[in-house]
Amino acid sequence: MAERPDRTTRTRPDLRGTDAGPGRARVVAVVVVLVLLLAGTGGYLAWSRSAQVRAAASAADAEAGRTRLAVDDVLAVPHLVVRNTEPGPSYGKIALVPVSDPAGPRAIVDLACARVAASPRAGLCLQEVPGLVTTYRSILLDASMRVVSTTELGGIPSRARMSAAGSWAASTVFVTGHAYTDAQFSTRTVLTDVPTGRELPDLEQWVTTRDGVPVTAVDRNYWGVSFIGDGPGFYATLGTGGRRLLVRGDASTRTMQVVADDGACPSVSPDAAHVVYKQQDAQSGSDRFVAWSADSGRLTALPEGRVVDDQVAWLDADTVAYAVGRGVAATVDSDVWAAPIDGRPATRLVPDASSPSVVVPARD
Amino acid sequence: MYTSVRDLPGGPPPPGRSTTRVGGTVVALGTVSLLTDVSSEMVTAVLPLYLTMALGLSPLAFGVLDGLYQGVTVLVRLLGGYVADRFARPKVTAQVGYGLSAVCKLGLLAVSSPTGIGAVLAVDRTGKGLRTAPRDALIAAAVPEELLGRAFGVHRAMDTAGALLGPLVAFALLLYLPDDYDSVFLTSAAFAAAGCTVLWAFVRERPAVAGAVAVRLRSLAGLVRDVSLRRVALAALALGALTVSDGFLYLLLRDRDAVSATAFPLLFVGTAVAYLVLAVPLGRLADRVGRVPVLVGGHGALLLCYAALRWGAGLPGPALLVLVLGALGVYYAATDGVLAALAASLTPAPLRGSGIALVQTALAAGRLVSAVLFGLLWSALDQDTAMTVFVAALVAGLPVTWRLLRDAENGTRRAPVASGG
Numbered sequence: 001m002a003e004r005p006d007r008t009t010r011t012r013p014d015l016r017g018t019d020a021g022p023g024r025a026r027v028v029a030v031v032v033v034l035v036l037l038l039a040g041t042g043g044y045l046a047w048s049r050s051a052q053v054r055a056a057a058s059a060a061d062a063e064a065g066r067t068r069l070a071v072d073d074v075l076a077v078p079h080l081v082v083r084n085t086e087p088g089p090s091y092g093k094i095a096l097v098p099v100s101d102p103a104g105p106r107a108i109v110d111l112a113c114a115r116v117a118a119s120p121r122a123g124l125c126l127q128e129v130p131g132l133v134t135t136y137r138s139i140l141l142d143a144s145m146r147v148v149s150t151t152e153l154g155g156i157p158s159r160a161r162m163s164a165a166g167s168w169a170a171s172t173v174f175v176t177g178h179a180y181t182d183a184q185f186s187t188r189t190v191l192t193d194v195p196t197g198r199e200l201p202d203l204e205q206w207v208t209t210r211d212g213v214p215v216t217a218v219d220r221n222y223w224g225v226s227f228i229g230d231g232p233g234f235y236a237t238l239g240t241g242g243r244r245l246l247v248r249g250d251a252s253t254r255t256m257q258v259v260a261d262d263g264a265c266p267s268v269s270p271d272a273a274h275v276v277y278k279q280q281d282a283q284s285g286s287d288r289f290v291a292w293s294a295d296s297g298r299l300t301a302l303p304e305g306r307v308v309d310d311q312v313a314w315l316d317a318d319t320v321a322y323a324v325g326r327g328v329a330a331t332v333d334s335d336v337w338a339a340p341i342d343g344r345p346a347t348r349l350v351p352d353a354s355s356p357s358v359v360v361p362a363r364d
Numbered sequence: 365m366y367t368s369v370r371d372l373p374g375g376p377p378p379p380g381r382s383t384t385r386v387g388g389t390v391v392a393l394g395t396v397s398l399l400t401d402v403s404s405e406m407v408t409a410v411l412p413l414y415l416t417m418a419l420g421l422s423p424l425a426f427g428v429l430d431g432l433y434q435g436v437t438v439l440v441r442l443l444g445g446y447v448a449d450r451f452a453r454p455k456v457t458a459q460v461g462y463g464l465s466a467v468c469k470l471g472l473l474a475v476s477s478p479t480g481i482g483a484v485l486a487v488d489r490t491g492k493g494l495r496t497a498p499r500d501a502l503i504a505a506a507v508p509e510e511l512l513g514r515a516f517g518v519h520r521a522m523d524t525a526g527a528l529l530g531p532l533v534a535f536a537l538l539l540y541l542p543d544d545y546d547s548v549f550l551t552s553a554a555f556a557a558a559g560c561t562v563l564w565a566f567v568r569e570r571p572a573v574a575g576a577v578a579v580r581l582r583s584l585a586g587l588v589r590d591v592s593l594r595r596v597a598l599a600a601l602a603l604g605a606l607t608v609s610d611g612f613l614y615l616l617l618r619d620r621d622a623v624s625a626t627a628f629p630l631l632f633v634g635t636a637v638a639y640l641v642l643a644v645p646l647g648r649l650a651d652r653v654g655r656v657p658v659l660v661g662g663h664g665a666l667l668l669c670y671a672a673l674r675w676g677a678g679l680p681g682p683a684l685l686v687l688v689l690g691a692l693g694v695y696y697a698a699t700d701g702v703l704a705a706l707a708a709s710l711t712p713a714p715l716r717g718s719g720i721a722l723v724q725t726a727l728a729a730g731r732l733v734s735a736v737l738f739g740l741l742w743s744a745l746d747q748d749t750a751m752t753v754f755v756a757a758l759v760a761g762l763p764v765t766w767r768l769l770r771d772a773e774n775g776t777r778r779a780p781v782a783s784g785g
Contacts, residue, residue, distance in 0.1 A: 026427055032566040041554040048547050049540060130539065133630065154628060156413060174412060175628070210405070218743040 021203035029055040059088035069107040074098055080321070084108060084351035085333045094125065094145060099315070102336075102350045115160040115355050117170075117312060122148075122166030122194050126157030126173070128328045138171055142195065143362075149197050156190055161309065162194075162357065163227035163234075164270065168251065170225035170234070171193050189222040189236065191251050198349045200251065207237060208247060210258040217241060224265040228272055233267035235259075235275060246277060262264060267311040267320070274341060275310050276302070276320050290322075291341040297312050303345050304337075311355045315349075318342070323354035372468055384574050389506035390515045392523030392566035393499060399559035400462060403469060404488070405530025410538065414545045415481070438728050440493030445501070445721025447494075449579040454498035454505075455569040455715055461495025462563060464488070465651055467554030472549040497721035504708035504716050510651055513658075516701030517647020524640040528633065529710060532564040547701065570713070579714055580750035587718055592710045597726040599765040603663065604730020606758045608637070608670065608751070610692065614634040616673045616747060617688060622681040631689065639695020639700075647705070648699045655706040656769040662698025663762055674751040703727065708751045710772065 066085040066086075074096040084095035084106070094109035094116050113125035114136075123141035128134060136153035143166075155173030162169050169192040190205045201221035208215045221239040228234060232251035237244055238258065246263030249256035264287070273294050289302040289312065300347040302320075312320035314337055323334045334354045339346035350356065386768035442462060481487035500516070507515040512626055533555075534548050541547045553741035614631045617623050623631060650658040669691035676684050704720055711719025722729060734754075 026565045030561055033561045037554045037558055037561075041551055042667070045541065048544055052541060087785055130542065133535065134538075152624065154624075180400070218739040218744045334410060 003166040005360065008167075011175065026220055039338070046139070056089075059091075063088040063090060067105040067107050069096070069098075071096060071107045071145065074107040076298055076361060078358070080336070080350060080353075081116060081123065081145075081357045082323075082336060083113055083355040084352065085115050085354055086352040087139060087333070094123075094144075097350050097353070099358070104350075106297060111139070111141075111145070111147070113139075113355070114157040116357070117160040117162045117355070118145075118357040118359050119162040120165035120166060120359055122169070122346070124160045124161060124162055124169040124171065125316075126160050126171055127155060128157065135175065138167065138192075140197065150201070156185065159189075160223050160355070161225050161227065161311070163229065163231040165362075167194055168227055168231035170227070170232075170236075172223040172225070183337055187221040187223045187239070189225060189226065191234075193251075200254065201250075203236065203256070206247075206249070206254040206256055208256040208258065210245075211252075215240070215258070222247075226267045226275075226311055228268050229270075235268055235277075237264040237266065240262075244278075244280075265311040267304075268315065269314050271316055271317050276341060287305055289339075291320075300343050302339055302341065303343060304339060310355065315358055321356050321358065323348055384404050386610045387507075389567055390503055390518055391522075392562060393503055393506075394519045396559045396563045396567070397499070397523040398526035398529075398624070399555050399562065400460075400465065401526025402530045402533060403552045403555035403559065404465065405527045406493075406534040406548060407472065407705075409471065409531035409534045410545060412640035416694075422621065437489050437724055438732075440490050441496055441728070442721050442725050444494035445497030445719075446574050446584065448498035448501060449583075450714050452579070452714065453569060454501045454565055457717070458498040458502065459560065459563055461491045461493070461498070462556070462560050464491030466553060466560055467551035469549055469556050473546055473553075489761075497519075497717045497724065499717040500704045500708065500720045500724075502567060502570060504705075505713060506721070509709050512671060512705035513647040513650035513655060513702055515645065515650060516705045517644040517697075518645075520697075520701040521640050521643040524636050524643065526637050528640065539679055550734065558747070563727035579718075587711070587715055587722065590710075593707070593715040594720055594724065595768045596703075596707055596710060597723050599772070600723050601630075601701075601726040601769040602761055602765050603732040604727040605733045605737070606754065606761050607666065607731060607734055609731060609735045612735075612738055613669070613673065613688065613692065616751070617653070617685065619747070620673070620677070620681070620684060622684045622688075627775035634685070634689035635696070638690050639696040640693075642694055642697035643701060646694075647701050650698075650702045650705065654773065655702050656766070656773050657707070658702050659706070660700050660762065660766050660770060662695045662702070663758065665694040665698065667758055667762075669695070669760070670751060670755045674748060674755060704771070706773070711714040719785070 004345045058224055063086075065089075074215070075219075079099045080099060082095050082097060084090050084093050090108045091115075092112040092249075094111050094113055096107040096109065098104070111125055112127060115126040116129045117124045121143050122219045123145055125139040127137045127143060129137060129140055132218060132246060133216040135140055136155065136157055138151050138153045142146045142148050142280075151306035153171065155175040157171070158174055160170070171191065171192075172187055172189045173184050175188045175204045191199065191200045193200065204220055208220070215238070219240050222236055223239070224237045226235050234249050234251065235254070236247050238247045238256070239245075244262065244264040245258045246260035246266055247256040247258045260277075264278040264280050266275050268275050271359045275292045275294070277292070279290050280286070280298075281288050286305075287307075289304055289308070291300045291302065292298075293300070304322075304324075307323045308324060310322055312322045315321045319340050321336055321338045321340055323336050333352060336347050336350040336356045338347040338349040389427070425494065444457055448457040451457075456599070465488050468484050471484040471487070472481070475484055503515050503519055504512060537548050537551060538544070614623075614628070617631065618628055646658055646662075669688050672679065672684060672691070674686045677685070680685070703723060705718045707723040708716055738750055738754065741753055
């Protein structure tokens with residue numbers, strides 16, 4: 001038999017061998033290891049904490065040296081609404097940047113959001129509320145970026161969109177039910193009728209058809225809504241069976257139809273002439289943006305090769321804008337880039353910003 | 365509740381064994397599991413946040429990741445049981461499993477691509493699969509047969525305590541160091557390393573069984589031929605297939621408006637608390653009145669849980685919540701450790717790793733079947749009909765499996781290893 005006596009029971013490889021307690025050397029070794037683990041981990045955590053405190057202090061100094069615009073001044077001109085990612089006390093807050101000088105000074109709204117979307121009449125902020133159990137909120141804003149109403153959000157914010165005139169808002173969150181034995185994962189996408197503040201049932205409860213046949217797969221996940229004009233029509237992504245389909249829906253009838261077999265994260269241009277969405281590149285397997293023309297039906301690939309964890313926004317009828325992570329900590333800082341949809345390369349538009357929307361103030 | 369740990373195993377000590385030290389092995393293994401569960405649940409709790417916020421994975425990529433590591437453990441578990449028996453080295457096998465998972469926590473610090481994370485998670489799951497059966501075999505070797513239920517109860521209670529503590533530690537760390545996921549992973553690795561150290565120092569390799577025949581693949585054939593164990597495996601498969609997975613039950617609770625979206629991730633806490641409190645008492649009960657009645661009773665609690673979800677629409681939300689989570693906790697306390705105890709008691713010591721792995725794999729396979737079936741029923745018909753079908757199937761199936769289990773327990777305990785040579 002392959003039985004070999006255990007190291008410490010070498011002399012007594014029988015039943016009684018199990019009765020001896022751990023040898024003194026072993027107990028000492030355990031104590032040493034545990035003390036080292038405790039000291040090492042504790043030391044690292046304390047060092048990380050002091051590094052964070054120092055970084056916060058220097059960021060506060062940098063903040064004091066920055067020029068800020070007044071919120072009302074920027075609201076009056078065509079502007080980008082973004083999530084500010086400059087290091088400092090204003091990190092994560094809503095920022096307003098004039099389209100005429102996107103790399104220049106910005107105005108800061110004192111409201112932190114993981115995702116933000118805006119229209120001339122209303123805005124949507126998906127917020128993370130840190131705590132022992134992190135919770136999430138969906139906040140509707142008025143034209144001046146003031147809080148109108150707050151509702152509980154059942155998951156991690158992923159996408160926020162407003163319709164052109166602010167009649168509809170759409171949010172997507174990741175829901176992670178924690179089953180006892182295994183992690184579960186799904187998305188939840190909810191449309192809100194902004195004037196009444198009423199939330200519609202989530203998209204999974206709507207009827208989706210493909211060539212007239214209802215799609216009933218249990219693993220349906222919807223995300224990334226983009227309204228056509230001011231709604232109620234919209235495009236969205238349907239994920240099922242490891243594939244991503246593009247659907248076109250109608251909030252008034254609560255129905256959707258599959259319109260493309262390979263598509264995700266759609267965004268409809270302001271004149272509804274184009275839809276830019278993600279396709280999977282056959283060779284690399286990674287995502288790339290394509291622009292679909294409603295007139296010609298032609299697809300034009302955009303050269304962007306970096307990861308964009310969002311739908312695009314529209315700077316004008318022919319130019320899209322989107323955030324790309326930067327540096328080692330791609331997670332923390334990002335820039336907003338602009339790209340023409342004819343396939344020319346992107347240029348940097350707004351530094352230290354993510355989650356862009358473009359707002360041209362209403363004239364009434 | 366740990367007062368009950370101290371008097372383990374209780375009763376007259378068998379000759380040559382000291383009560384405290386026999387209990388010591390079980391408590392040591394419980395401590396290893398507690399530390400390891402703190403480690404792994406820390407990561408599980410923050411992983412969705414880390415993946416979606418820090419790495420910005422698309423939902424689809426996440427779905428693929430999750431699916432990838434769900435399937436890994438089932439086969440590895442059988443392998444872990446067999447390797448432990450083949451080399452008569454359950455401790456070393458478990459040590460490798462715990463070590464793999466500990467290294468993976470450090471691996472999370474090093475990788476940042478979706479593929480890399482997928483690979484690390486898969487290896488982590490492999491470690492979990494490898495260690496489960498050898499660890500249960502070590503527990504079984506540490507106590508006399510009549511105390512198996514209690515020993516597994518103590519172990520599972522400590523294991524669950526770790527699972528409850530892990531998310532708390534993780535979120536407390538994230539409050540202290542906002543957005544610093546590396547610190548969470550590093551601390552998790554430290555907990556895992558502490559678990560490995562305790563295992564190395566305080567758990568002995570299973571003693572040699574005098575005159576035992578060397579374990580080979582043929583011995584496994586003998587194990588499968590053993591009527592009693594085959595009956596238990598069959599019953600586990602059937603019971604697994606008749607069980608609705610927790611994820612669906614929690615979704616039903618949400619659809620019944622018994623829980624707010626914010627509190628949804630906390631549902632497992634309720635179940636785990638009930639499990640934690642009841643694991644030892646029900647394990648002891650199983651030692652006293654027999655493992656089979658307790659196993660069947662646990663499924664009775666499950667029936668109550670299903671019935672409450674299916675027909676309890678009139679119940680107020682909080683009552684429904686307490687009833688469902690409580691019944692689910694009773695189910696786990698009455699089945700998880702008790703089934704391991706039953707499998708261990710029916711398997712000769714040199715083959716215990718494989719025997720326990722076989723029964724646990726049968727249960728896991730049954731649960732996979734049930735998840736697919738319930739999903740199909742839910743989408744083809746509706747959730748109420750799906751639930752009615754499962755209630756009816758469990759009512760019909762429970763007496764049959766009861767008989768199977770009773771025959772297994774009463775059947776002659778032939779040593780398959782004798783026929784394996």
